[in-house]
Amino acid sequence: MKIALAQINTKLGNVPANLEKHMELISQARKQEADLIVFPELSLTGYILQDLSSAVAIRPLPSDPTFAPLVEASKNIDIVVGFVEEDLRSRYFISAAYLSRGEVLHVHRKVYLPTYGLFDEGRFFDYGNQVQAFDTRFGRMGILICEDFWHASPPYLLWLDGADLMLFISASPSRGLTESPKLESSRWVEHINQAYASLFTSFIAAVNRVGYEDGINYWGGSTLHGPNGELLANCPYQEESLIVAEVNFNQLQHIRTRLPLLRDERPEMTLRELNRIIKK
Numbered sequence: 001m002k003i004a005l006a007q008i009n010t011k012l013g014n015v016p017a018n019l020e021k022h023m024e025l026i027s028q029a030r031k032q033e034a035d036l037i038v039f040p041e042l043s044l045t046g047y048i049l050q051d052l053s054s055a056v057a058i059r060p061l062p063s064d065p066t067f068a069p070l071v072e073a074s075k076n077i078d079i080v081v082g083f084v085e086e087d088l089r090s091r092y093f094i095s096a097a098y099l100s101r102g103e104v105l106h107v108h109r110k111v112y113l114p115t116y117g118l119f120d121e122g123r124f125f126d127y128g129n130q131v132q133a134f135d136t137r138f139g140r141m142g143i144l145i146c147e148d149f150w151h152a153s154p155p156y157l158l159w160l161d162g163a164d165l166m167l168f169i170s171a172s173p174s175r176g177l178t179e180s181p182k183l184e185s186s187r188w189v190e191h192i193n194q195a196y197a198s199l200f201t202s203f204i205a206a207v208n209r210v211g212y213e214d215g216i217n218y219w220g221g222s223t224l225h226g227p228n229g230e231l232l233a234n235c236p237y238q239e240e241s242l243i244v245a246e247v248n249f250n251q252l253q254h255i256r257t258r259l260p261l262l263r264d265e266r267p268e269m270t271l272r273e274l275n276r277i278i279k280k
Contacts, residue, residue, distance in 0.1 A: 009211030
């Protein structure tokens, strides 16, 4: 399959403008024969929403005016989009939806909400409480949002649940100058993405946003890694980009035969030891 990494800048709180950009890039990705296009965290709304959160919140339904054109477009290309989700009891979540064949196939709610440093998510959003893989027409996948993949347990759970392609979407700000051209934040993220790909012998597609918002810069640098940790594609830093790259799931058999980490994993032991640790 071919994956389009849609590294974009968003307009804070301006859902119609952001939706228009989504539709343009979806059209471009289709022209490049992409099977799936992945957008960053909160791609429909912008990131530093705070009190705007309720005003831009939507429900991921085909009947929703914002979701309707995306769901329609998903008849020709699968789509991963980031948004603020409102549930039936007016709770708000940082969510991502996987759209395919005119349906909302899966929704992931961000599990870990950073509330430290420049982050303030815990004040405005509720926590998701599930990490699940899901079946697509291409294979089994999983979605995580930014802080989720800074914790070892969510990608581990997706791996055990059968995800051969993990989709990481983020709004990672620029932090930490180094002597090299890379920012400290980009170096951390790239290392962890490569490590997860190698450790879990899975494909990792990570899409980060770019641009400035309320004085904060987002560095981009989206990547696709193969199950041996090889970098298959990457977007530039600090500019919008649409990169299409190929994923060959046949590669999994070769890698996992040579390095049978999944075969030899012992989740029952992990569960037993977790229960022991929690009961301390």
